[in-house]
Amino acid sequence: MTSVNLSSEFKQQAQQNEKEPVSLAAQDRVGLEFSAPVSYAPVKVKRSGKRPFTFNGMLLLKSETHHNSNSLGSPGLRIWETDNKGFVAQITIRNSSNACLPSNTVLEADTMEDLLVKLNDFDPNGRFVFPMENLENIKQHALRDTYLSYQKTADQRQKAYQNIVSQLLLQNAKNTTLRKVNS
Amino acid sequence: MSSVSVYSDNDGSVSVSSDQGDASVISTPSSFRENRFSLKRTGQRPYTFSGSEICTSTSHSVGPALWYELNVYRSHEGQYIVEIKMFNKNGKFKDRNSVFEVSSIEELSSFLEHYDPAGDISNNVSLEGDDMPLSLLALEGIALKIRIEEARNQFKDLAGELLYQLNSH
Numbered sequence: 001m002t003s004v005n006l007s008s009e010f011k012q013q014a015q016q017n018e019k020e021p022v023s024l025a026a027q028d029r030v031g032l033e034f035s036a037p038v039s040y041a042p043v044k045v046k047r048s049g050k051r052p053f054t055f056n057g058m059l060l061l062k063s064e065t066h067h068n069s070n071s072l073g074s075p076g077l078r079i080w081e082t083d084n085k086g087f088v089a090q091i092t093i094r095n096s097s098n099a100c101l102p103s104n105t106v107l108e109a110d111t112m113e114d115l116l117v118k119l120n121d122f123d124p125n126g127r128f129v130f131p132m133e134n135l136e137n138i139k140q141h142a143l144r145d146t147y148l149s150y151q152k153t154a155d156q157r158q159k160a161y162q163n164i165v166s167q168l169l170l171q172n173a174k175n176t177t178l179r180k181v182n183s
Numbered sequence: 184m185s186s187v188s189v190y191s192d193n194d195g196s197v198s199v200s201s202d203q204g205d206a207s208v209i210s211t212p213s214s215f216r217e218n219r220f221s222l223k224r225t226g227q228r229p230y231t232f233s234g235s236e237i238c239t240s241t242s243h244s245v246g247p248a249l250w251y252e253l254n255v256y257r258s259h260e261g262q263y264i265v266e267i268k269m270f271n272k273n274g275k276f277k278d279r280n281s282v283f284e285v286s287s288i289e290e291l292s293s294f295l296e297h298y299d300p301a302g303d304i305s306n307n308v309s310l311e312g313d314d315m316p317l318s319l320l321a322l323e324g325i326a327l328k329i330r331i332e333e334a335r336n337q338f339k340d341l342a343g344e345l346l347y348q349l350n351s352h
Contacts, residue, residue: 046344048339100244100246101341138322
């Protein structure tokens, strides 16, 4: 059971920045959810291995994929525009099962184009849970089956992530085209 | 089932949002009062101090072969004590307990960000004798690499969660 327990002294301080800047109705739909711009607000996002990243931002989109118990993880993506006109993306990878803590990666860029390049370069398969034990007793076919199973999962995760990024690229291309037509 | 919970010593336990599944309630720690602690350390005598428990966390879950517990205390003198416990599900490998002392939350954050869990991983493969097949040796090498990566990833995820809850900047 994964958990973090905090004593009361730090609870009050920790709750100050809990609220999301924008609430989105549908949370578990496949694909991108674009939010209507509201206003900049303080944002605090988790980063694996690092202290949280804080900034003033406006949530532009949120993407979640359905969790499949047979898969090792489904990527989630959130993108904000910051008050200094930069962009921040948080990629959440769920590992192994709901019991595991998700891995969170934060990317920053000055422009949306730069952010898209970084998102495109990101490897969603950076984390795998691979419990290899009792190797002296493992059979060759069992090892092969395990390898094939993980390879399949890696492919699924890669495709799910690429699907999200490609939708984002498409949307950005459309917006760019519209901007050119209107100018 | 994963959860992130925040506890109060005044009004009992309060579950807060968890983005990875159902919240679950864990027993309220009898902390936040001055206590005498004696923390186990691998290879060293216990670390004893008077203080209070600030935060406990664990990455234990069904799949991985190991898990971490990170606990933070504040000593009576105002120092922060970080307890890092690494547990193995396979009894073949040794668990490891470490204790570190830092002077501020900033230093605690920096310490957790730079800690390398590779040092917590033991390898019990005996390389004596010539009868070990090369394939098994290669497998053991891969397994060691995977265990180190798993330790690093779990520690990173847990430390990130802990620092988020501590509202570290």
